Amino acid sequence: MLETKTAVEPTTAPTPFNLMQTLSRNRRFLFPVLALILILIGNRLISPTFFTIRVGPDGRLIGSLIDILNRGAPTVLLAIGMTLVIAAKGIDLSVGAVIAICGAVAAVLISTTTLPPLLVIAIAIGAGILCGLWNGILVALFDIQPIVATLILMVIGRGIAQLITEGQITTFSNESLEFVGTGLIGGFPFPIFLSVIVVALVWLLIRSTAIGMLIESVGANDRASFYAGIDATKIKLLVYIISGICAAITGLIITADIKGADANNAGLWKELDAILAVVIGGTALTGGRFYLIMSVVGALIIQSIQTGIYISGLPPTFNLIVQAVVILAILFLQSEDFRRLFTGAWAKLRRQS
């Protein structure tokens, strides 16, 4: 069952460095990072050229690692927004639909009007902000459960995107907009830069201002936060808007990548990837403490598994099963009750021998 209790760890005062203590205190960080390293090593065993990066004819860096960062950028972006939403005890099921809406807006505007591409991008991101605002209003002002509130946009959103594109797959040809998805800077694909910039900006936002702490406070106990003078409503609005912006940028990347808006399939089930990334990263769905960088690691784990399956030559039919098994394994390792099952059995064995 979903737990109702929420634990907020007290911030410990700085103590002299102690390796074992640091390790045990940071066990949350240990498992995802370990899992990522193991999966990467596994990929290296499958494909000897996994870690090699070479320069292509047009200056493009080519290699599986670059590919993971590039293909993983959408999930990374979504996971950042999702982390903040989940930290504030919410969830955003609508990001896939928002991707479709923003992609449709950008594709239709660029193909039917003469607006400058930057303005089109701004309008698409504005659409994302509106979607986030809608979710935020339902959750923060109407006090509706986040899972239901965002389910509404998840159900309606693709219909809206269909209406924007009038049921067609809208294609376009515009170098500036295509750059968002396929452009290169210094050999690196542009989506990698976008994700790094967004991670950096959100990191600055939560660590150089009090907003990160306020989000954790609202997520841990919004009533107590209210009594402590925190405007929980504004914080909730903010996290959904940030999630909407992240989804909009993702929508731009996906649309620019395929040079068209597919209202049916753009970003389909991406919300599930994003939520998984956050959970693998160790942020509890019950809100409170969150780990932004760990969510990025979680997103990279998901992408590494997918890339690994592709390069392994395993029939693509096994994709979902392998993904589910690896993710379950990581989640089991993180579950304290699961670990206790084994440490208990181990201790028993040792006592007997």
Place this chain on the structure above:
Amino acid sequence: MRSRILPLIATLAVFVILYLIGWQRFPAFGTTRVVGNFLTDKSFLGIAAVGMTFVIIAGGIDLSVGSVIAFTGVFCALAIGQWGMHPLVASGLILLIGAAFGAAMGAVIYYFKIPAFIATLAGMFLARGGSFVLSQDSIPIDHPFVNDISQIFYVFPDRGRFSFVAFIFVVVLVVGIIIAHYTRFGRNIYAMGGNNTAALLLGVPVGRTTIGVYTLSSFLAALAGIVYALYTKSGYPRAAIGVELDAIAAVVIGGTLLTGGVGFVAGTFLGVMIQGIIQTYVNFDGTLNSWWTKIVIGLLLFLFIIIQKVLTSYRGTLTFRLIPGLSRPAAASGTSASPP
């Protein structure tokens, strides 16, 4: 208690209004042929939604429903067509597999404290992946027994058909209502969804009930898969994508609170039928984009959630929260114990 029945009455009112609108625009809505088709077309969704109702009343969620339906279809098609099983044997086997699958998810949720959302998401991947491993293509089901079964139907006076799959749906519905309101298991589910900790302290077997609820849901999803396979006479690994969302929407429209503890199986039936009416209306109209179905369902979802909110929030909370400056610490009243 009054506030618990009110959402159900609101659902009933919307159902009647939508039906009358449809009837007024298309007189065919009044015939048993259309009504019989509602039941037949939505039977698989309805069966899955009954299972979903129990899960949601228990305070959980089951995202694996659509994938289990697809897996069931592919499994049945292969078992009948290639492994030479009798359809009844294949059905019995897949119902067992479905139940075991649900029990496994329930056990993972209960013993390892993995959120239901994530555990059933993994279940969704596994079942969908499993059906892809079994087959990549649509497999036809052609067996004399299956053909016989689909010829069983009751004919209404004006030649409407009450088909065999609609019959299964109605039976599941009745059994669901009995389980929910007249058995100890049902009462345990309500208690657990209302307050897990309190239920545990009062001696409700929380572990057994949790596992039981997910077993029931996956069992019904497998049954829905059999019905879907009968209905389409094929098994297809990409079938029933997103059915879990339709089921959740039907449950919520039917007046069940996603916070758990409150809900009606009968309401879910109305929720399913409302979706059927909207879809039939859009089909009959012919000029509307089929996506209007989703948009209208989404708007209804919104409407019902607001109705529920007004009914369940204690007096005036909503007004206070909407008028700035008047806000009082009711912010956490509805969300303090709710899962995300």
